[in-house]
Amino acid sequence: MSWRTVRVSLPGKDRSYPVRIGAGTLDAAGEAIAEATKATRAVVVSVPPVARRYAPRLERSLRAAGLRTHRIVVPDGDATKSLRQLQKLYDAMLEIGADRSTVVVALGGGVVGDLAGFLAASYLRGLPFVQVPTTVLAMVDSSVGGKTGVNVAQGKNLVGAFHQPSLVWADVEVLATLPARQRANGMVEAIKHGAILERRLFERFERDLERALALDPEALVPLLTRSVAIKADVVRRDEREKGVRTLLNFGHTLAHAVEKLSGYRGILHGEAVGMGMVFAARRSEALGVAPPGTAERIEAIVARLGMETELPGFPRRAYLSAIRVDKKRTEAHIRFVVLRRIGAADTVPLTPSEVYPPRPGPSRRRARRGQRK
Ligand SMILES: NC(=O)c1ccc[n+]([C@@H]2O[C@H](COP(=O)([O-])OP(=O)(O)OC[C@H]3O[C@@H](n4cnc5c(N)ncnc54)[C@H](O)[C@@H]3O)[C@@H](O)[C@H]2O)c1
Ligand SMILES: [Zn+2]
Secondary structure, three states, rough: EEEEEEEOOOOOOOOOOOEEEEEEEEEHHHHHHHHHHHHOOOEEEOHHHHHHHHHHHHHHHHHHHHEEEEEEOOOOOOOOOOOHHHHHHHHHHHOOOOOOOEEEEEOOHHHHHHHHHHHHHHHHHHOOOOEEEEOHHHHHHHHOOOEEEEEEEEEEEEEEEEOOOOEEEEEEEHHHHHHHHHHHHHHHHHHHHHHHHOHHHHHHHHHHHHHHHHOHHHHHHHHHHHHHHHHHHHHHHHOOOOOOHHHHOOOOHHHHHHHHHOOOOOOHHHHHHHHHHHHHHHHHOOOOOOOOOOHHHHHHHHHOOOOOOOOOOHHHHHHHHHHOHHHHOOEEEEEEEEEEEEEEEEEEEHHHHHOOHHHHHHOOHHHHHHHHH
């Protein structure tokens, strides 16, 4: 059993924490959680497909480390990230008698992490929190950065809090039961980190993608670790999303539009991001900010994930209105994330109509304006 560690350091006292990624490490989680939190009790929050397979082992290791354990299982699916579900969790916590010596442990994907994280952030104004991510997406993306929250009728992730975990404990062996489509889904965000900030990581994905998808730990653990390190570094430099963190939105302007126009059905987030990255890379070339051939590499790797690379054929006006209501917009302009090359991203201020022009084709004037910004 071995693992690699990425330290997420944030300004302020006691705000730094380790992300540990390894293979076959689940049974050692309890000891690490006990040490990281000094808690005497643990509430494990999970969903049925994950709880059934992994909660008993996690709880056994927590008890072996001297913690009392409780389990709360919530329904599977994004709809579980709701205020209604949160209320039920508060009730359960009160019934258990959870107090500040209780750690909330999220065992699952991003849904569980976001919901349990917000529970930990808000219950008694904040309990210690640990993430045990069980999806690729949660390992490389949602468990790092401290964003927690729920959806409301008006939109996704509109209510929440920043609450950093004390520890993230990821065992890639649990990914063996994750459906292949979900594995590929999470891999997109990991590849994205290479595309926007580290050419070497992107090239390692180009070399090792199939081995990583097949969960060969020798390929997968270093890729995930490096990807987390990049996100951790971005979060450290920009915890509240004022600057460099915007680059993480690469591919997301169109991804959010596609998700919205599809009614969040039939398409996974990473699949939408894959299309959005291909689109953004092509726009980068058309705007004259990325060298020719950049988009082709993005497209090739998205295709190797078994994903669609072209946007669904919604009318242009539908895309425009979806882009306009994206919450990340500022005024009339969007800080659209472009690639300067593989491994280097930047933002250019574009109107929705410039993001999605009437007919594809180069617009060099616009690109120069973007560069001056
Ligand atoms: N907080 C953040 O910064 C952040 C970032 C990105 C995404 N998110 C959120 O993350 C959520 C998506 O996360 P996700 O993609 O992990 O989805 P998810 O949590 O719904 O998990 C996907 C599916 O896989 C199943 N599953 C999980 N682990 C498994 C395993 N090891 N074996 C078998 N099945 C398993 C789950 O039960 C679920 O059906 C969204 O709600 C999104 O808003 C948050
Ligand atoms: Zn994303």
